Amino acid sequence: MGEEPVSGPLGRIALVGTGGTISAWSPATLDLTGYTEAEDQRLTLAELVAAVPDLERVAEVVRIPAEAGPSHALDLAGLLGVAGEVRRARERPGVRGVVVAHGTNTLEELAFLLDLVLGPGTPVVLTAAMRPLSALSGDGPLNLVNAARVALCPAAAGRGALVVVDDAIWSARRVAKTGTAGTGAFGGLGPLGEVDPGGQVRFRFAEEHSAPTLPVTETTPVPRVDVVVSYPGADGALIDAAVAAGARGLVSAGTGAGFPTPAEATALRRAAEAGVVVCQSYRGASGGVRPSARLRADGFVAGQDLSPYKCRVLLALALAAGAGRAGIQDLFDTFGGR
Template sequence: MTARLPRITLVSTGGTISAVGRDRLDLSRYGDTNRHRELCALLDEIPELAAVAEIHPEVRPALPSHGMGLADLLDLGRLVRRLTGEPNIAGVVVTYGTNTLEETAFFMDLVCPPGKPVVVTGAMRPASGLSADGPLNLLNAVRLAASPGARGRGVLVLLDDTIHAARDATKAATNRVAAFRGGEVGPLGFVESDGTVVFHHRLERWPAQGAFDPSSLTGLPRVDVVVSYLGADGAMVEASVRAGAAGIVSAGTGAGYPTPAERAALERAAEAGVVVCQASRVAAGRVTPRPEAVPHGFVTCGNLNPWKTRLLLALALTHSRDPARIQPLFDR
């Protein structure tokens, strides 16, 4: 008797991995064609999957990832959380466009309790392209989702044989196949050329991982990101407040420093009840609490980038608007 293969649900949402360009050398403007290969056609190109797992497709509308809205994100989060709760499913793989993959993977990490593996993958070259990377990425994502070592690690990102934690994964190049990085943490491990899954980091949890249940949420509060630059005034902060933002993420310079004019506007926003979270526009490093920020009730993001900070703050605001209760969710 042979052992039964693990059952992996494959959630397809579109993106470069299924995109079809004008010809095999259309590796950059393929999105203009608005053409995609059906999931069944993609799976037919990877017969090796049959030796790894029992695949059960879950097809979603094909959307560019930069066209996804918060309602789409909530819907996807609910779906993946529900799938991980089904007893006959060993893991979930989500194919997604790389433009906002880091944000969506992070959001799913916040709403899916760590347990069964959830792996997000995509491609940097379209399905029609010369040396398309999507087929191997998909095969390796299934290998990872079927691996016992992936259990309990939360949502993982897999591209170019490399495993990243959803919390740390970020797109660091526009078109390169090795576009994703794991920040200061680096990759958690790799899927080797023979299919072996190897982890180099121990399993580690953080407070916000799986902390939110999206099933009862009808929407998310508005949270805006205001990016600082030399000579920036408070106009963007004030516009955000007028637009009804419940929270503002300040992507400050250096270790989290907005300009003096932005700082004054952020303090006025906090006094008006808007929760302000201080982040940095710098690619690596922590934003640490400063004593002078405490009277104004600012939250600090730790080492999360502004885009992920926005999503965590939005979810946190569905529970509380007290900065003292929100801050522990950002602490690692």
């Protein structure tokens, strides 16, 4: 991929663009939902930067186009490809921070994946938009500028991958897309800080971040891991189907604090006995599943505080790295135990 610097006074960032609503365009300024990310309705990264001239006031930008398109179309291998671009972007001469412009639909998965596979070093900040760039009161331009501000902030170092949307700064472990529309569509267990109206980056909380880096790159084969969500009366058909399809890992999004139905529990034990690593998670908006005698007896991994979808990312990458069940539980305790 090529790179083109754009002059700016405060510091150099690498901007990795993967597409998404932040680069989408519609001929109608009131089109907030009917736009698409078709090739002829999506700006190139150069056009995106040109459309946000204030970005040049806060950073010198090195543009790095990555595989573009709807974020929900990317699989884990595709997300690891983005991670490879970010890893190389951090090595560019003079780069003090990396900003990743991504689609909102899988922003939390990409952020968490980057947190798992990138070592400490140059800050990495992800951002996105809920409204296309052409929209009246679009949120993308300010999100992009604020992400650059955070990426250049010395206090961002050592915090892992961060997400900046709607003025808030989120850690990769805690952020989640909680709404389907509106600029306040992201939530979680609380932001780490914010970018105030004057452009000042303010971190309010310090989150411990000492996670090891998983040795997984874009060339590492990633095994199939499926998520099965529990509901009243669910049987084991979907679990058995996932195993038959070749799943090496399963995440059970159980009711309450991680309870599948009796029929699902039987199917999950059957899967574990066949060598599939089962992670017990929960389907609620907050909480967690802790290690317990019941889970240990069944041979299941406890997903801790992580959502089912982040459990899937961690479980897949852990299996790709060759970790066994005990090592996988250690990883969940490290990444999701707080």
